[in-house]
Amino acid sequence: VTFDQAPGESGQQSFALGFELAAAVEAVLSPAAAFGGGVVFKGRYAFAIDRLGPANGEVAVYDLLDPLSPVKVASLSVPGYPTAMELLADYSLQLGQGGSCKHGDFLAVAGGPTGQGSLPKFLWIIDVSNPTAPYRLASTVLTFSETARIHSMKWSPPFLGMLFLE
Numbered sequence: 001v002t003f004d005q006a007p008g009e010s011g012q013q014s015f016a017l018g019f020e021l022a023a024a025v026e027a028v029l030s031p032a033a034a035f036g037g038g039v040v041f042k043g044r045y046a047f048a049i050d051r052l053g054p055a056n057g058e059v060a061v062y063d064l065l066d067p068l069s070p071v072k073v074a075s076l077s078v079p080g081y082p083t084a085m086e087l088l089a090d091y092s093l094q095l096g097q098g099g100s101c102k103h104g105d106f107l108a109v110a111g112g113p114t115g116q117g118s119l120p121k122f123l124w125i126i127d128v129s130n131p132t133a134p135y136r137l138a139s140t141v142l143t144f145s146e147t148a149r150i151h152s153m154k155w156s157p158p159f160l161g162m163l164f165l166e
Contacts, residue, residue, distance in 0.1 A: 025067045029060070040087040042105055045131040046070065049082040049109060056080045059109060061131050076134045079122045082111035086153040086160065093125065095138070102137065104129030108160055110142065110150040120144045 005013040029039075029048055037049040046062040059082075061074040088106040095102055105128050112121035125138040142150065143164070151163040 027068050027070050029062050029070050029072070037083055037111070038085045040085060040107070042087060042089055042128070042131070045073075045128075047085070047087070047107055047128060047131075049078075049085050049111075051081050051083070051111075057082050057111070059085070059107060059126060059134060061128070061134060063131075073132045074134055076126060076136070078109055078124055078126075079112060079119060081113045082109050083150050084110045084153040084162065086155040088125075088155055088157075088160075091157060093137070102127070106137065107134075108153060108155065110153060110162060112142075112150070114147055114149050116146055118146050121148055121150055 005015050029046065037051045039046050039048045041047075041064075044064050046064055048060045048062065050058045050060055057078045057080045059076045059078060060072055062070040063073045064070050086108045088108060090104075091106060092101045092103040093106065094100070107126040107128050108123065109126060110121065110123045112119055121142040121144075123140050123142050124136050126134050127137045128134045142148075142162070145166065147166055149165045151165050153163075154161045
């Protein structure tokens, strides 16, 4: 397939396309996010998981209205050492078998420490429809294995897949 720039002229004509990349913008979310395990974005908000930090596991919400000066607007403590997070945007969840439906934006957060005597691995579904007031909507234990680690998650509606390493 040939694209002719000037069909009224004989032969092929050259074509040049010029463009510029926007300047990269970088900002530090906060010193508390130093042990982060991932960030997802929805609109002007960033949701970051902190694996250790002062809360031993939290989801921190940052307002990126000014991308050079992110502001932490909320946080929610989660069980220790969250390792994976996925955004379930603009989705409806049924609360229990035969229960009511809840529509909104949700985060799936999973993790848990490994090693002898460690706590069970967890999955929390967090409602972030109002990013400044996140709350746990549902939770479950994924495994009691002391050696399992939730490495990553992938959301492909209606399925939430997880990669466990043993």
